Amino acid sequence: MAAEAEFNLVELFWSAQGEGPLVGRSMLFLRFGGCDLRCGWCDTPGTWRPTRECRFETAPGTGLFVTAANPISSARLVEAIGALAPKSGTFISLTGGEPLLQPKAVNAAAGIARDFGLRVVLETHGLAVTALTEVIENIDFVSMDWKLESDVRRAEEDREGKGDSRPFAELHADFLARVSQAAIDSCVKVVITQNTTVDELDEVCRVLAATSPDVPLILQPVTPFGKVREQPSAELLLQYLRRCDEKLADVRLIPQTHRVYGAL
Ligand code: SF4
16 A cells, blocks of 8 residues: 655656666656756756656647646645556656655555556665665665766755765765665666767776676666757777777667657
8 A cells, every 4th residue: 555645746748768678668657846957968858856747648649738737746646657657567667857756655556557557667866875864675676877967967956955965976885886786677777978988988897896796787868858969989988888898797778769759
């Protein structure tokens, strides 16, 4: 039985997973409102701050939505997931924004999802180690972004003493160690841009080799969006693949696929 909670959500919809090792899978996406980072290539800036309303797709794949005022109750979320009639065993992605800014709501959403027989994927920036510890028992798959300092900064409002201000790499190492301890399936994704350096990639490989040598590392070329106009060349991406491949067991170069056919 799922715990009662209040949720600040942006949207719930059904689509195909467009990224990472679960690419192509039928999936529900539950997007949480609020994020404490500002990635230069973020394609969901509408999630950076909690929204007054969220939208629920009324039937899978229709693109038709109804709106509801935040905060959303557990009962309303049950109703919204039920409207999408998910098959048991389907994945649901708890994504954002950053879902781990609302750990109690993540636990409640995971409980509701499991009551529907769904498998719970957590998509996270991989920096909120304490919040991860609070939710990890209710998660089936962790998709952790590795944030590179060359492209990602903390939100202004988060620099004033809130959150853990250690370098991203240190926090990612702690986060990965916690995931590894819990022995749940996971992957690490790095978005590759023109700013990415080999030193940054070498550090990712070094930490992964030490904490989680079997976890797949996904190199994801940035998709041009907003201020990002250019992608790294194929030659450079393949060089990076070879470089990481020499250090880790499972490295994959996977672009965002949903952008190809124009899905959400
Ligand atoms: S962590 Fe996610 S939601 Fe937040 S700025 Fe980065 S890409 Fe956007």
